[in-house]
Amino acid sequence: MPESREISIGDVESQAATLQSEKMTLNVGPSHPTTHGVLRLLVELEGDIMTKVTPVIGYLHRGDEKIAENMTYNQFVPYTDRLDYLGPLANNVAYAIAVEKLAGIEVPARCQAIRVICTELARISSHLLGLGVFGMDTGAWTPFMYCFTEREKLMDLFEELTGARFTNSYTRIGGVTRDIPEGWTGRVIEALNSMQRTLKEVDTLLTRNRIFYDRCVGVGIIAKEDAISYGLTGPNLRGSGIPLDLRKDKPYSGYENYDFDVPVGKTGDCYDRFLVRMEEVHQSIRIVMQAIEKLPDGPWYAEDAKKIFAPPKDKVLTSMEELIQNFMIVTQGPQIPAGEVYFEAENPKGALGFYVVSRGGGVPYRLKIRAPSFCNLSILPKILPGLMLTDVTTVLGSLDFVMGECDR
Amino acid sequence: MNLKETFAFLEERPAKDCPAYNCPAGHLVNLMQALRDQHGYSMLVDMTAVDEGPGQTPRFIAVYHLFNLESFEYLRIASACEGDESAPEIPTVSHIWAGADWHERECYDMFGIRFKGHPDLRRILMWDEYPYYPLRKEFPLAGFDMDFQAADVAERTGVRIQPAPMAGGPFVSGDEGPMSEKEPRAKDQSWREQHKKPGGSGPA
Amino acid sequence: MTTATEQDVGYNSKIEGNVIFSSADAIINWVRSNSVWPMPMGLACCAIELMGVGASKFDIARFGMEVMRFSPRQSDCMIVAGTVTYKMAEAVRRIYDQMAEPKWVVAMGACASSGGMYRSYAVLQGVDRILPVDVYISGCPPRPEALIDGMLRLQEKIRTEKSMWQIKAGRPNPEKLPTGPR
Numbered sequence: 155m156p157e158s159r160e161i162s163i164g165d166v167e168s169q170a171a172t173l174q175s176e177k178m179t180l181n182v183g184p185s186h187p188t189t190h191g192v193l194r195l196l197v198e199l200e201g202d203i204m205t206k207v208t209p210v211i212g213y214l215h216r217g218d219e220k221i222a223e224n225m226t227y228n229q230f231v232p233y234t235d236r237l238d239y240l241g242p243l244a245n246n247v248a249y250a251i252a253v254e255k256l257a258g259i260e261v262p263a264r265c266q267a268i269r270v271i272c273t274e275l276a277r278i279s280s281h282l283l284g285l286g287v288f289g290m291d292t293g294a295w296t297p298f299m300y301c302f303t304e305r306e307k308l309m310d311l312f313e314e315l316t317g318a319r320f321t322n323s324y325t326r327i328g329g330v331t332r333d334i335p336e337g338w339t340g341r342v343i344e345a346l347n348s349m350q351r352t353l354k355e356v357d358t359l360l361t362r363n364r365i366f367y368d369r370c371v372g373v374g375i376i377a378k379e380d381a382i383s384y385g386l387t388g389p390n391l392r393g394s395g396i397p398l399d400l401r402k403d404k405p406y407s408g409y410e411n412y413d414f415d416v417p418v419g420k421t422g423d424c425y426d427r428f429l430v431r432m433e434e435v436h437q438s439i440r441i442v443m444q445a446i447e448k449l450p451d452g453p454w455y456a457e458d459a460k461k462i463f464a465p466p467k468d469k470v471l472t473s474m475e476e477l478i479q480n481f482m483i484v485t486q487g488p489q490i491p492a493g494e495v496y497f498e499a500e501n502p503k504g505a506l507g508f509y510v511v512s513r514g515g516g517v518p519y520r521l522k523i524r525a526p527s528f529c530n531l532s533i534l535p536k537i538l539p540g541l542m543l544t545d546v547t548t549v550l551g552s553l554d555f556v557m558g559e560c561d562r
Numbered sequence: 563m564n565l566k567e568t569f570a571f572l573e574e575r576p577a578k579d580c581p582a583y584n585c586p587a588g589h590l591v592n593l594m595q596a597l598r599d600q601h602g603y604s605m606l607v608d609m610t611a612v613d614e615g616p617g618q619t620p621r622f623i624a625v626y627h628l629f630n631l632e633s634f635e636y637l638r639i640a641s642a643c644e645g646d647e648s649a650p651e652i653p654t655v656s657h658i659w660a661g662a663d664w665h666e667r668e669c670y671d672m673f674g675i676r677f678k679g680h681p682d683l684r685r686i687l688m689w690d691e692y693p694y695y696p697l698r699k700e701f702p703l704a705g706f707d708m709d710f711q712a713a714d715v716a717e718r719t720g721v722r723i724q725p726a727p728m729a730g731g732p733f734v735s736g737d738e739g740p741m742s743e744k745e746p747r748a749k750d751q752s753w754r755e756q757h758k759k760p761g762g763s764g765p766a
Numbered sequence: 767m768t769t770a771t772e773q774d775v776g777y778n779s780k781i782e783g784n785v786i787f788s789s790a791d792a793i794i795n796w797v798r799s800n801s802v803w804p805m806p807m808g809l810a811c812c813a814i815e816l817m818g819v820g821a822s823k824f825d826i827a828r829f830g831m832e833v834m835r836f837s838p839r840q841s842d843c844m845i846v847a848g849t850v851t852y853k854m855a856e857a858v859r860r861i862y863d864q865m866a867e868p869k870w871v872v873a874m875g876a877c878a879s880s881g882g883m884y885r886s887y888a889v890l891q892g893v894d895r896i897l898p899v900d901v902y903i904s905g906c907p908p909r910p911e912a913l914i915d916g917m918l919r920l921q922e923k924i925r926t927e928k929s930m931w932q933i934k935a936g937r938p939n940p941e942k943l944p945t946g947p948r
């Protein structure tokens with residue numbers, strides 16, 4: 155970047171006297187350890203205090219929305235993995251539900267429960283990484299390692315379920331790719347139980363840690379009105395004391411059947427956002443445990459969605475009707491009636507929304523992805539000025555964003 | 563509550579998921595202000611646009627999704643952009659919701675819609691000098707052939723911005739015509755062996 | 767694992783005393799290959815697997831490559847992990863230019879190698895259009911094991927280089943750049 159050379163502190167000797175009032179523009183990113191990817195910040199500094207911050211995004215703009223207009227609904231599922239690549243299972247679910255709403259399909263209870271388990275496991279894995287990296291940003295290396303060890307256990311479970319470590323593409327419109335394997339739920343419970351211990355250790359390492367505490371408390375405060383005005387969602391909104399959780403307030407996929415609490419913060423500083431995430435992991439574990447306990451039997455895909463869900467392989471290989479059905483869905487895509495729908499799901503990073511416009515047929519006419527990270531980052535120019543340059547790390551870590559979905 | 567009673571200029575819009583209205587661009591700002599202040603739609607969750615295709619009037623529709631934090635209801639407001647195809651216009655709502663700032667910049671970047679009164683209407687996802695509006699329907703997914711934005715890097719490495727190869731799929735077979743005549747192929751057929759790569763002339 | 771050490775710098779102090787006879791290349795390459803400092807160019811999803819490789823379970827420290835440095839000045843192997851967009855390509859190339867010789871590039875994942883599943887107007891179709899790539903790793907994302915394998919192959923490659931010749935000639939690694947657009 156040409157700007158990267160702009161770090162001009164001027165001719166030091168001649169300006170030594172006036173150095174204190176000298177404004178300096180510093181370029182952070184797009185490749186910088188604190189920016190968690192390819193965010194770039196143009197920071198105007200007065201001494202160590204930031205006076206103006208301009209985020210520059212788009213370094214990971216891959217054209218997802220244009221790509222969506224060029225392929226069938228099912229072909230787009232893998233691309234949803236790569237939006238928020240810390241919890242892809244949750245993205246898959248959000249996308250599938252959005253299109254199902256447009257098609258008017260109800261998936262059976264077992265499918266819903268499987269999706270809830272997936273979403274919550276994705277949330278745990280995303281928050282684990284978020285917490286670990288936040289710890290690392292503020293100077294604590296050990297929690298990162300602990301969190302990653304636990305995350306790897308989840309990765310193994312995902313792999314067993316879906317065949318991939320984190321680019322899962324597990325859902326389809328009208329169901330999931332396959333039923334959960336034998337004994338998988340037992341291993342999930344085992345992993346979650348062992349995770350509780352680690353969480354406790356991370357908690358003792360960070361929550362009352364003096365350095366961590368001092369770096370987070372009172373830093374990057376987001377006022378309630380600002381949070382709403384900028385369209386923040388997820389833990390960042392709840393950290394500011396607004397108890398909006400779509401799983402509770404606008405339940406989908408059977409979330410109304412589970413018992414869980416929605417943690418909220420008080421002041422909206424980095425510490426609150428950290429605590430909210432910490433607690434959400436525990437709540438997610440609670441939900442998964444309930445979902446596994448109550449896991450209904452029955453079909454795991456919508457059997458009446460003939461033109462939408464490709465039938466299981468064993469039927470395709472043995473029956474003519476299913477073979478044709480499968481062929482049509484693969485070549486033409488699931489047939490979705492004309493109309494438009496907007497659906498938001500409570501994802502690890504916030505509300506992930508899909509606005510799907512269909513003109514009939516198997517290919518979306520327009521698909522807009524409402525990315526929580528995009529909105530969450532738009533508040534940076536508001537909260538960063540007035541803080542010290544070192545606080546950028548803390549604030550960015552506490553916002554827990556992903557550039558993949560911010561830039562799409 | 564039917565918003566049409568309060569705002570006579572609204573026109574109902576078919577939707578399955580939430581109340582939806584069409585609003586003339588002239589009333590948009592007043593409507594949004596009132597919806598936020600008096601009707602509890604305190605959050606603008608999403609703002610985007612839909613391109614109806616070249617030659618259509620109106621061609622660009624701006625779509626707003628509002629969320630009510632008390633009743634937890636969504637509301638969709640659609641508003642057709644004014645002005646001709648090459649420079650569609652619509653008033654900004656970024657003074658009502660600060661979050662609209664980035665959404666509108668994105669719409670400008672992707673569709674070329676100008677938001678009247680926007681404080682800082684620049685490209686946000688593509689780089690500033692990028693000449694096209696990628697989400698317009700006539701823009702091919704593969705993109706156009708053009709110079710790389712940094713001349714010195716281009717000189718050293720010989721890199722150019724080139725249309726992406728679509729030969730590898732994903733393939734879709736169209737909706738029209740009999741099954742036997744539709745080979746599944748990539749939807750973007752802007753260049754193949756038969757057609758030349760889209761060339762690098764000025765903005766579309 | 768038989769390393770270059772045992773083969774080329776075979777040395778037993780009981781027999782040979784404290785003197786080692788070897789070719790300069792073997793020693794230089796042995797040193798270089800066992801202290802690769804990667805520059806994690808984490809751009810997208812693949813960066814998460816890259817983090818996984820650095821973290822507890824896969825632990826790339828076992829192969830002497832754990833010193834991830836975000837400063838290009840301090841590192842000698844750029845791991846391009848993720849989708850390189852045209853907007854980012856400029857920065858990637860400038861960072862590469864700032865790295866000191868000798869330097870190597872690993873393209874991790876389908877996106878960095880060829881554009882991967884992102885055939886679109888915004889994505890550079892393979893980072894080898896702007897950088898000379900030494901090792902390509904397939905996968906979307908590559909498993910951590912695949913990345914480790916790729917890095918070990920990079921070590922093998924480093925051990926075969928003619929380092930002494932380069933140092934004597936006082937010139938950097940001949941640019942292995944592709945010529946012109948393809």
Ligand code: SF4
Pocket residue numbers: 236321810811812813847848849874875876877878882883905906907908
């Ligand atoms: S290769 Fe796959 S996982 Fe890696 S950056 Fe590209 S899309 Fe993401």
